[in-house]
Amino acid sequence: MEKNNKGALNFLYNTALGRLLLKPLCSRALSKMCGAFLSCRLSKPLIKGFVKSNGIKLSDYESDNYKCFNDCFCRKIKPELRPIDTEKTHFISPCDGLLSVYNVTDETVLPIKQSSYTVRELLGGDPVCEKYRDGVCLVFRLCVDHYHRYCYLDNLKKGENIFIKGRLHTVRPIALQRYPVFVQNCREYTVMETENFGTVTQIEVGAMLVGKIKNNHGSGEFARGEEKGMFLYGGSTIVVLVEKGRLNINKTFFEETQKGNETPVKMGECLFTAI
DSSP: OHHHHHHHHHHHHHSHHHHHHHHHHTOHHHHHHHHHHHTSGGGTTHHHHHHHHTTOOGGGBSOOOOSSHHHHHTOOBOGGGSOOOOOTTEEEOSSSEEEEEEEOBTTEEEEETTEEEEHHHHTTTOGGGGGGTTOEEEEEEEOTTSOOEEEOSSSEEEOOOEEEOOBOOOOSHHHHTTSOHHHHBOEEEEEEEESSSOEEEEEEEOOTTOOOEEEOOSSEEEOTTOEEEEEOSSOEEEEEEEOTTSEEOOHHHHHHHHTTOOEEEOTTOEEEEEO
16 A cells, blocks of 8 residues: 555656646645545445554554544544653653654755745744744654644643644655645644743644644643644644754754654653753
8 A cells, every 4th residue: 555655646746747636636625525524424434444554453542433434543542552751851752753853044944855944934924933043843744554643742831723724735755855845735833831841833734635633722721741632634744843952852863864764753752851
């Protein structure tokens, strides 16, 4: 299945005919239609094949009584399998995924091939972007076989969720090489005043055929490890912006990112320590 997916994406992004088909495939209208189908009972027969092809162990999750495909995709893992590091100086991963780490230089982040994104563009011009000059950008890419719920990374007070309309490209590297995906795709962000790491902004980025980014709360105070939200079907990305001088980050993370390698991480585990 993975091989077939790569072949299809190569056709869509690297051929003239494929790029003609991208516009409707990346539309929010098609995503909503797919999301509606995957949330209805007619999608239930898809579960068996999805679980088998992705090697998902259903006994790791709280329930296996799924009424539709999205019930299975958003399945909730048993808490003991995702313990939350509670040491206050430890910066934890908000989700399962593949991590890349970038320095923010003159507001520029994610210098991938022909594309470069700025914090200002990622946040739709929000003045909070100034806080992240010379800071750090953490990119967590979630594949379809990852756990698709995410948590708060510290005790914190957050603002409202702010939604930015856009398209829905895949978040795989093949698309990142050709389009400024993270500033074109639909995304939702919130500014969080954390207890131990200063002002952190988290951005959930939608992707091709993602039915919905579902955050659980508006503004308020929340605890480290409490569930923040979930993605419905599709590969997705979480981008986290941290101010300068807040984190001790092992240089290996930067070196691996420069090589094009992503580091597998799990929700709740310690990634870095506070300065």
